[in-house]
Amino acid sequence: MSTVKLTVNGKAVSVDVEDRTLLVHLLRENLNLTGTHVGCDTSQCGACVVHVDGRAVKSCTMLAGQAAGSNVTTIEGLAKGDELHPMQAAFRDNHGLQCGYCTPGMIMSAVDIVHRHGGKLDEETVRHELEGNICRCTGYHNIVKAVLDAAGRMKVAQAAE
Amino acid sequence: MIGVYTNTTPVDAYRGAGRPEASYLIERMMETAARQLKVDPAELRKKNFITAFPYQTPVIMAYDIGDFHASIDAAMKAIDYAGFPARKAKAKASGKLRGIGVSCYIEACGIAPSKAVGSLGAGVGLWESAEIRVNPVGTIEVLTGSHSHGQGHETTFCQIIAERLGVPISQVSIVHGDTDKVQFGMGTYGSRSLAVGGTAIVKAMEKVEAKAKKIAAHALEASESDIVIENGEFKVTGTDKSIALPMVALAAYTAHNLPDGMEPGLKETAFYDPTNFTFPAGAYICELEVDPGTGKTSFVNFVAADDFGRLINPMIVEGQVHGGLAQGIGQALLEGAVYDDTGQLVTASFMDYTMPRADDLPSFQLSHTTTLCPGNPLGVKGCGEAGAIGASAAVINAITDAIGNNKLEMPATPDRVWHAIHG
Numbered sequence: 170m171s172t173v174k175l176t177v178n179g180k181a182v183s184v185d186v187e188d189r190t191l192l193v194h195l196l197r198e199n200l201n202l203t204g205t206h207v208g209c210d211t212s213q214c215g216a217c218v219v220h221v222d223g224r225a226v227k228s229c230t231m232l233a234g235q236a237a238g239s240n241v242t243t244i245e246g247l248a249k250g251d252e253l254h255p256m257q258a259a260f261r262d263n264h265g266l267q268c269g270y271c272t273p274g275m276i277m278s279a280v281d282i283v284h285r286h287g288g289k290l291d292e293e294t295v296r297h298e299l300e301g302n303i304c305r306c307t308g309y310h311n312i313v314k315a316v317l318d319a320a321g322r323m324k325v326a327q328a329a330e
Numbered sequence: 331m332i333g334v335y336t337n338t339t340p341v342d343a344y345r346g347a348g349r350p351e352a353s354y355l356i357e358r359m360m361e362t363a364a365r366q367l368k369v370d371p372a373e374l375r376k377k378n379f380i381t382a383f384p385y386q387t388p389v390i391m392a393y394d395i396g397d398f399h400a401s402i403d404a405a406m407k408a409i410d411y412a413g414f415p416a417r418k419a420k421a422k423a424s425g426k427l428r429g430i431g432v433s434c435y436i437e438a439c440g441i442a443p444s445k446a447v448g449s450l451g452a453g454v455g456l457w458e459s460a461e462i463r464v465n466p467v468g469t470i471e472v473l474t475g476s477h478s479h480g481q482g483h484e485t486t487f488c489q490i491i492a493e494r495l496g497v498p499i500s501q502v503s504i505v506h507g508d509t510d511k512v513q514f515g516m517g518t519y520g521s522r523s524l525a526v527g528g529t530a531i532v533k534a535m536e537k538v539e540a541k542a543k544k545i546a547a548h549a550l551e552a553s554e555s556d557i558v559i560e561n562g563e564f565k566v567t568g569t570d571k572s573i574a575l576p577m578v579a580l581a582a583y584t585a586h587n588l589p590d591g592m593e594p595g596l597k598e599t600a601f602y603d604p605t606n607f608t609f610p611a612g613a614y615i616c617e618l619e620v621d622p623g624t625g626k627t628s629f630v631n632f633v634a635a636d637d638f639g640r641l642i643n644p645m646i647v648e649g650q651v652h653g654g655l656a657q658g659i660g661q662a663l664l665e666g667a668v669y670d671d672t673g674q675l676v677t678a679s680f681m682d683y684t685m686p687r688a689d690d691l692p693s694f695q696l697s698h699t700t701t702l703c704p705g706n707p708l709g710v711k712g713c714g715e716a717g718a719i720g721a722s723a724a725v726i727n728a729i730t731d732a733i734g735n736n737k738l739e740m741p742a743t744p745d746r747v748w749h750a751i752h753g
Contacts, residue, residue, distance in 0.1 A: 213680035264645050267653065268480030292693065299688035303680060306480055308656030308717075309688040311649060 178246025429732025475515010625748030654717020
């Protein structure tokens with residue numbers, strides 16, 4: 170057992186876990202943040218994506234211990250109170266989800282994509298960048314639309330700040 | 331009967347369950363026939379469309395309505411079918427093999443008339459149930475046996491109620507997927523939820539409205555036949571007298587002033603057993619390019635023109651089609667359970683089994699033509715599986731058109747396509 174100290178969604182936490190514990194299990198089982206999903210356990214599907222120090226990471230591939238001292242953001246930490254993050258709002262407005270299983274990972278990956286590419290996103294880039302997130306419901310059509318929509322919204326929000 | 335152990339993956343019904351296989355076979359044969367007859371594939375289909383309804387098929391089903399010409403015309407227009415030869419020539423000049431593939435499907439949804447499935451050996455009836463509870467404050471709970479796992483029943487079913495009563499959608503809630511609460515139900519499958527489950531809701535609503543009208547007429551001292559429901563109010567037609575739904579609901583539960591002999595409460599149940607299947611139909615056309623050097627397929631355009639009858643929520647309908655198309659395309663190009671010579675499954679995780687990723691698929695161009703389903707009061711047909719039913723043949727017809735070789739198995743991986751080109 171080890172004590173892992175990290176910041177999750179802005180709150181400092183200290184958790185005693187077995188050394189083999191994966192970050193996703195620390196989040197889901199120790200902190201009860203079940204918005205982050207486990208889809209495939211093999212780092213293919215992307216349902217478990219969270220941000221670690223601002224970068225999208227598949228949390229089923231990272232040991233909890235590797236995240237010690239890091240700043241982790243999960244889907245639960247994305248909205249500002251009742252105000253959805255522009256990416257969440259865009260997914261809702263564009264019907265970018267159906268069953269919702271892939272959605273938290275999709276949104277966390279998509280936010281990272283927009284951060285990395287800024288306003289220079291096009292459909293081809295979004296589709297290429299979403300390669301690590303699998304969806305069985307939407308055919309990606311409305312997810313791609315949502316990410317492009319959100320990229321515009323995030324640019325406007327950034328300009329306003 | 332012989333039972334055997336096997337090490338192969340268990341299989342079960344999958345989106346479309348039987349219709350993708352049938353549709354694929356028919357539409358590959360149509361394409362092959364057109365090529366052998368040297369007739370335009372779209373024209374050959376048009377020559378063979380059924381145009382008079384009802385049309386009794388040899389296998390129980392009687393097609394109730396459809397306009398297959400409208401679907402294919404819409405798809406051909408959307409993809410600029412007439413302009414394809416020029417685009418093919420242009421692609422050839424840049425070393426790419428361009429192909430176009432048509433697929434027209436019809437399927438049977440709205441599963442199912444219990445009598446019909448009984449004659450086919452089903453052990454159960456395939457009706458659906460609904461219970462409507464109007465609470466004393468006028469909020470409405472709908473219990474349905476057709477559960478939702480992302481198809482948006484919570485929205486579409488609420489829309490039906492909200493539209494009938496003229497109340498905000500927020501006043502209606504759906505309860506599903508909980509056998510502690512929903513006593514009877516047959517579930518969601520076969521694109522039946524709206525046609526069968528939705529109609530059960532309508533039938534229960536008719537009972538609720540009939541009772542509520544009696545209560546309203548009694549309260550307003552008017553004739554029951556003069557009561558109309560508008561904007562959440564029960565109005566005496568031709569007058570300014572009205573009573574709002576919450577007051578009718580409250581009256582039903584206080585029971586201080588109900589018509590003589592009426593039971594208190596405002597809660598009704600209906601079971602709906604459809605009289606026929608529904609028959610969604612449509613035309614899909616796929617245009618793509620094959621790189622002869624690698625065998626890799628790239629989409630240029632994919633158009634879908636579907637007739638689902640009345641659309642209650644077009645956004646949700648389109649989402650269903652997108653997902654179905656992705657599954658049909660996945661089957662055509664990418665997905666397959668592969669075993670090696672020793673029987674070992676070598677596609678046991680997403681590392682090896684190719685689920686379609688975002689960059690494997692195009693954006694889809696959808697349109698709708700409409701013939702209202704005469705078999706249910708909503709005029710709806712079902713949209714959940716269409717994409718998966720019609721897409722695969724369109725893709726394979728397009729690839730075989732592009733490469734000029736009609737022999738190609740699904741999934742048409744670059745390896746298979748390359749060998750089909752080069753032998």
